Amino acid sequence: MVFLQPFALLLLGATLVPPLLHLFQRHRPPDVEFPAVRYLRQTEREAQRTIRLRHLLLLLLRVAAVALVALAAARPVVPGRVGTGHEPTALVLILDHSLSSGAVSGGARVLDDLEARAGETLRAAAPSDALWVIGADGVARRGSRAELLAAVAAAKPEPLRLDLSAAVATAARLVRASGYARGEIHLLSDLQRSAFGSPDSAASGLPLLVYHPAADPPANRGVVSALATPATWLVGTGTVAAAIGGSGGTADARVPLAVSLGGRPGERTLAGVRDVATLAVAAPAAGWAVGEVSLDPDELRADDRRPFAVRVVTPAGVSWDSAEAGPFLTEALGALVRAGQVRLGGAPALRLGPAAAAAGAAAVVLPPRDPVQLGAANRALALAGVPWRFGARIEREDTLAAPRLPEIAGARVLRRYRLEPSAGVAPRSVLARAGGDPWLVRAGRTVVVASRLVPEETTLPLRSGFVPFVGILVDRLARGDEGVLEAAPGDPVALPDNVTALVAGDDVRTVAGARSIEAPVAPGVYFLLAGADTAGALVVAPDPRESDLTRATPADLGALFPGASVAVTASPRAYVAERFRGSGRSELTGWLLAAALLVLAAEALVAAGALERRV
Amino acid sequence: MASAAGLARDRLDLLDPLEVSTLGGLELVAEGVVEGFLSGLHRSPFRGFSVEFAEHRPYQPGDELRYLDWKVVGRRDRLYVKQFVEETNLRATLVLDASRSMAWSGDPEHRLTKFDYATRLAAALALVLIRQRDATGLIAFDEEVRSAIAPRARPGQWHLLARALMDLAPGGRTAAEEALGRVTALLRRRGLVVFISDLLVDRDLVLLALRYLRHRGHQVVVFHVMDPAELDLAASGQARFVDLETREGVVASPRDLRRDYRATVDRVIAAWRRELMSGGIAYHHVTTATPFGHALRRAAARRSRLG
Numbered sequence: 001m002v003f004l005q006p007f008a009l010l011l012l013g014a015t016l017v018p019p020l021l022h023l024f025q026r027h028r029p030p031d032v033e034f035p036a037v038r039y040l041r042q043t044e045r046e047a048q049r050t051i052r053l054r055h056l057l058l059l060l061l062r063v064a065a066v067a068l069v070a071l072a073a074a075r076p077v078v079p080g081r082v083g084t085g086h087e088p089t090a091l092v093l094i095l096d097h098s099l100s101s102g103a104v105s106g107g108a109r110v111l112d113d114l115e116a117r118a119g120e121t122l123r124a125a126a127p128s129d130a131l132w133v134i135g136a137d138g139v140a141r142r143g144s145r146a147e148l149l150a151a152v153a154a155a156k157p158e159p160l161r162l163d164l165s166a167a168v169a170t171a172a173r174l175v176r177a178s179g180y181a182r183g184e185i186h187l188l189s190d191l192q193r194s195a196f197g198s199p200d201s202a203a204s205g206l207p208l209l210v211y212h213p214a215a216d217p218p219a220n221r222g223v224v225s226a227l228a229t230p231a232t233w234l235v236g237t238g239t240v241a242a243a244i245g246g247s248g249g250t251a252d253a254r255v256p257l258a259v260s261l262g263g264r265p266g267e268r269t270l271a272g273v274r275d276v277a278t279l280a281v282a283a284p285a286a287g288w289a290v291g292e293v294s295l296d297p298d299e300l301r302a303d304d305r306r307p308f309a310v311r312v313v314t315p316a317g318v319s320w321d322s323a324e325a326g327p328f329l330t331e332a333l334g335a336l337v338r339a340g341q342v343r344l345g346g347a348p349a350l351r352l353g354p355a356a357a358a359a360g361a362a363a364v365v366l367p368p369r370d371p372v373q374l375g376a377a378n379r380a381l382a383l384a385g386v387p388w389r390f391g392a393r394i395e396r397e398d399t400l401a402a403p404r405l406p407e408i409a410g411a412r413v414l415r416r417y418r419l420e421p422s423a424g425v426a427p428r429s430v431l432a433r434a435g436g437d438p439w440l441v442r443a444g445r446t447v448v449v450a451s452r453l454v455p456e457e458t459t460l461p462l463r464s465g466f467v468p469f470v471g472i473l474v475d476r477l478a479r480g481d482e483g484v485l486e487a488a489p490g491d492p493v494a495l496p497d498n499v500t501a502l503v504a505g506d507d508v509r510t511v512a513g514a515r516s517i518e519a520p521v522a523p524g525v526y527f528l529l530a531g532a533d534t535a536g537a538l539v540v541a542p543d544p545r546e547s548d549l550t551r552a553t554p555a556d557l558g559a560l561f562p563g564a565s566v567a568v569t570a571s572p573r574a575y576v577a578e579r580f581r582g583s584g585r586s587e588l589t590g591w592l593l594a595a596a597l598l599v600l601a602a603e604a605l606v607a608a609g610a611l612e613r614r615v
Numbered sequence: 616m617a618s619a620a621g622l623a624r625d626r627l628d629l630l631d632p633l634e635v636s637t638l639g640g641l642e643l644v645a646e647g648v649v650e651g652f653l654s655g656l657h658r659s660p661f662r663g664f665s666v667e668f669a670e671h672r673p674y675q676p677g678d679e680l681r682y683l684d685w686k687v688v689g690r691r692d693r694l695y696v697k698q699f700v701e702e703t704n705l706r707a708t709l710v711l712d713a714s715r716s717m718a719w720s721g722d723p724e725h726r727l728t729k730f731d732y733a734t735r736l737a738a739a740l741a742l743v744l745i746r747q748r749d750a751t752g753l754i755a756f757d758e759e760v761r762s763a764i765a766p767r768a769r770p771g772q773w774h775l776l777a778r779a780l781m782d783l784a785p786g787g788r789t790a791a792e793e794a795l796g797r798v799t800a801l802l803r804r805r806g807l808v809v810f811i812s813d814l815l816v817d818r819d820l821v822l823l824a825l826r827y828l829r830h831r832g833h834q835v836v837v838f839h840v841m842d843p844a845e846l847d848l849a850a851s852g853q854a855r856f857v858d859l860e861t862r863e864g865v866v867a868s869p870r871d872l873r874r875d876y877r878a879t880v881d882r883v884i885a886a887w888r889r890e891l892m893s894g895g896i897a898y899h900h901v902t903t904a905t906p907f908g909h910a911l912r913r914a915a916a917r918r919s920r921l922g
Contacts, residue, residue: 028855028866029852029853029854029855029866030854030855031854031855031857031864032854032855032856032857033719033856033857033859034719034845034856034857034858034859035716035717035719035729035813035815035842035845035858035859035860036815036841036845036880037856037857037858037861037863037864037865038815038858039845039876039879039880039883040848040856040865040867040872040876041865042879043872043875043876043878043879044865044867044872046875046879047871047872047875050875051871051872054871055871607870
């Protein structure tokens with residue numbers, strides 16, 4: 001037996017108090033006149049033995065009560081499990097109420113099963129335990145048993161992805177920092193294999209009790225991607241590329257897939273896991289539109305729909321100088337004109353060329369063919385209020401890096417001008433870089449390119465993505481369109497510099513000054529406002545990995561948490577048996593206090609004469 | 616209910632003894648008690664029967680109808696009852712314990728001492744008897760006879776008795792057997808002896824004396840007067856309980872002893888009742904909270920039964 005508070009054993013000295021009081025009470029009491037003393041004497045003579053016995057019993061009971069309380073204060077711990085008591089434990093419950101916990105498995109919702117186990121464990125916790133609950137957001141919350149019970153009861157499937165490896169690592173840190181000799185980590189989850197990261201020894205040496213529902217994960221299909229192709233549509237008809245993910249069931253089974261735009265139904269088709277289906281849908285008017293790709297409902301409803309956003313435009317009116325543009329750009333524009341994506345002249349006007357920059361007008365500014373004209377081009381840029389200018393000419397072969405423009409990424413740049421910004425230019429205005437220097441930049445509705453689009457300066461005109469790039473340049477970039485951003489709920493999102501607010505319906509969230517935000521938790525389309533203009537859209541949709549319900553095996557878990565004492569169970573009874581095992585020791589404080597209460601109750605009964613022998 | 620309340624106001628015999636005592640002196644209280652007591656009876660109290668006819672007297676409210684002489688009623692058209700020799704010559708002696716132990720009340724603010732209760736009860740009994748033209752006397756004692764008034768039925772006897780009772784004060788230790796011996800000497804003819812005491816006496820000697828009285832043909836009635844606090848050991852906290860007469864003390868904790876003490880007292884009372892009743896002696900246990908009327912009524916009913 002060990003004592004967690006050994007200094008409290010000094011309280012055992014208090015057991016001397018009852019005998020001392022007993023002796024003190026033997027001092028001469030006050031005199032009271034009483035006529036029937038003869039009856040009193042007779043009574044005392046007859047009941048003397050009973051009275052002495054009762055006094056002795058009372059003395060022993062009082063000493064025992066004080067001793068029990070003193071021992072309880074010292075918090076003794078004994079080997080083995082004694083009743084429901086357990087050694088004080090730092091317990092971290094990881095309750096996985098991520099999106100996949102909403103799946104129905106074995107006729108019951110996964111989360112209901114997990115919540116029941118969490119509630120039982122919290123109710124079994126002792127006041128001396130330190131308790132935390134980590135939810136789907138990965139945040140550890142410490143609280144009293146009642147507070148955490150309320151939090152567990154309020155948990156619902158969130159469209160979040162919980163990194164279980166990170167959660168276990170957080171739990172391990174909490175347990176180690178708690179100062180408790182014993183600690184346990186309980187992972188209550190559907191154990192999606194995709195929710196675990198790489199092996200992590202953070203929980204080494206700690207008991208990790210894993211509970212998952214007994215039923216096998218259901219077969220599931222989900223829309224894991226929905227992208228408008230191209231990113232900007234002309235009024236008429238556009239297409240959406242939708243990818244199907246999931247797990248279980250027959251691998252080649254195909255499920256019905258449908259698209260709609262603004263509530264207007266579009267094409268339907270059949271698709272299987274890992275298929276990318278292209279679905280056409282009508283875009284009747286210009287402007288931003290919100291659509292949805294959906295599957296027939298299955299056991300996990302939350303991933304059966306996925307939103308997308310697209311900007312629908314009318315063809316831009318473009319004017320350019322063929323001599324300055326060169327044959328490849330002229331040919332690409334001609335192809336776009338023939339395809340109806342671009343029209344010649346008229347409003348809205350978009351000019352291409354070295355001196356195209358003009359205040360308030362859309363323009364794509366290219367370096368002049370004749371270097372003598374560079375000064376005029378820079379003056380035009382300055383007059384138009386564009387914070388960029390052409391600098392020194394660089395003749396060095398570099399590769400284009402453009403994370404947001406896959407059409408041009410990887411192209412070679414042979415010659416270019418250094419694009420020099422004025423002070424205060426935000427990094428996000430750089431759309432592509434060559435050798436680390438800005439190569440393609442945007443300021444308002446003016447796009448500046450550091451090289452002429454000719455094979456002598458870049459290999460871009462020779463690539464298949466050249467014509468689509470010119471289309472993006474004309475229809476999107478030069479219109480000030482920031483495009484569509486995608487993020488999972490709660491993920492960090494880097495916003496364009498000019499964005500001032502996020503809008504979803506009537507809900508406006510100001511983001512001015514914050515260039516990086518956490519994506520909203522609720523899936524949907526959030527429009528990016530730049531002042532009064534809609535500059536783009538943020539599509540928040542569940543992480544595609546949540547659709548894969550494949551469960552990690554005990555062997556996987558053992559490998560993921562090396563050194564940890566991992567116990568995996570799907571049986572509520574086994575879970576109850578495993579929890580609070582610690583070192584197999586139990587704290588006796590509760591029992592001792594209960595015994596003290598019983599002793600005090602017995603003392604009260606004896607003192608009241610209930611146990612008195614009737615004469 | 617209003618009449619019941621009025622009855623309670625008029626019937627002093629039914630009120631709390633302390634409340635009654637605050638209404639006036641002993642004589643006034645006794646008269647009030649007896650008036651109330653008699654008005655509540657359907658027949659005369661303390662009246663036995665005998666085969667030895669003595670005389671007729673006019674019927675009084677409360678007389679038993681069975682003693683009406685119907686022949687006389689038929690002849691004279693008036694109600695007469697028959698009286699018997701025994702009744703007309705009843706000699707009653709009230710023997711009152713005036714020892715130190717009687718001068719005690721467990722709750723002086725709310726209850727009479729046993730002595731005050733006993734004197735008022737004795738006065739009321741004397742008045743009842745004298746109104747029946749019975750010769751009534753008084754002997755008060757502690758360790759010796761303190762006062763002795765021979766039984767008489769003459770007018771003024773009751774006032775004599777009342778003054779004697781008022782002049783009494785509780786004295787020393789108890790020696791009842793001497794007083795009872797004095798009664799034996801005083802009562803040459805058979806009579807009624809009413810013994811009022813807390814019975815904190817030498818039990819065997821007193822029993823012997825009372826039985827001797829009974830043996831001599833006297834009717835004997837014993838009023839055992841106790842304070843409620845003596846019944847239940849109402850004191851709290853450990854104390855040294857001191858006998859008022861002997862000054863001997865016992866250290867005891869009422870909390871420990873209360874139940875056993877009550878059992879002891881019950882056994883003592885039961886023993887007195889058993890021993891006295893077996894000897895043909897009437898025994899009445901009263902407390903200082905018992906209304907005087909109740910005590911009188913019990914004694915009257917008992918005596919009628921004994922005949």
